Amino acid sequence: MASRKAHHASGVAAGVLAALLVVRAGAGGPFQLWAIVALFAGAWGGTAPDWLEVAWWRSRGQRGAQRLWIKHRTLTHWGVPWVLLLCGSYISLGSAWWAPAAFGFAAGGVMHLLADWPNPMGVPWLFRRHSLAMWTSGSFEVLIIVLSWAACALLADGMLFGGQHTGNMFRALSTLI
Ligand SMILES: [Zn+2]
Known part of the structure; x- marks a missing residue:
């Protein structure tokens, strides 16, 4: 797995994106409080698939696999419920009070x-485990963090400003070449 730190950092990126979308959907509530909740939920959800499988009620003396009640990277890393939660909470934005928090949490989980x-x-997205097999666990942490933030920035720009800033950036870059 990517380290907890990398998951945290990419979860925050997902939380920021979720918060922006909550604001856009007009579901921010008083002082955009729900948007802030979505941001924190994103950071929390970013590590969720790893801590949800830990049996915290078992003795602290046990380590590794013994402390897990769900086999590592199985149920809590299954793509279907996370994506369903993401879609379900998104369409509930503005109508259900829990939607912004759930949306941020799911965004963090999908990012994880x-x-x-x-x-x-x-990761078992649908039925079978699938790997991009690009690198070993724990390496390229920085790349994961940078990519997650870049992806969220692109998505935010595309969804909120119609890709205006991305277009400008590419135009500026192309003048350099
Ligand atoms: Zn994980």
């Missing part, structure tokens, strides 16, 4: 799976 995807163990 994306960050785990390239390493050899892979």
Whole structure:
């Protein structure tokens, strides 16, 4: 797995994106409080697939696999429920009070799976585990963090400003070449 730190950093990126979308959907509530909740939920959701499988109620003396009640990278890393939660909470924005928090949490969770995807163990998106097999666990942490922020910035620009800033950036870059 990518380290906790990398998951945290990419979860925050997902949280920022979720918060922006909550604001856009007009579901921010008083002082955009729900948007802020979505941001924190994103950071929390970014590490969720890893801590949800830990049996915190078992003795602290046990380590590794013994402390897990769900086999590592199985149920909590399954793509279907995370994506369903993401879609369900998105369409509920503005009508259900829990939607912004759930949306941020799901955005963080999906981001977690994306960050785990390239390493050899892979992620069970649908039925079978799939890996992009690009690198070993724990390497390219910085790349994961940078990519996650870049992806969220692109998505935010595309969804909120019609890709205006991205277009400008590419035009500026092309003048350099
Ligand atoms: Zn993981």
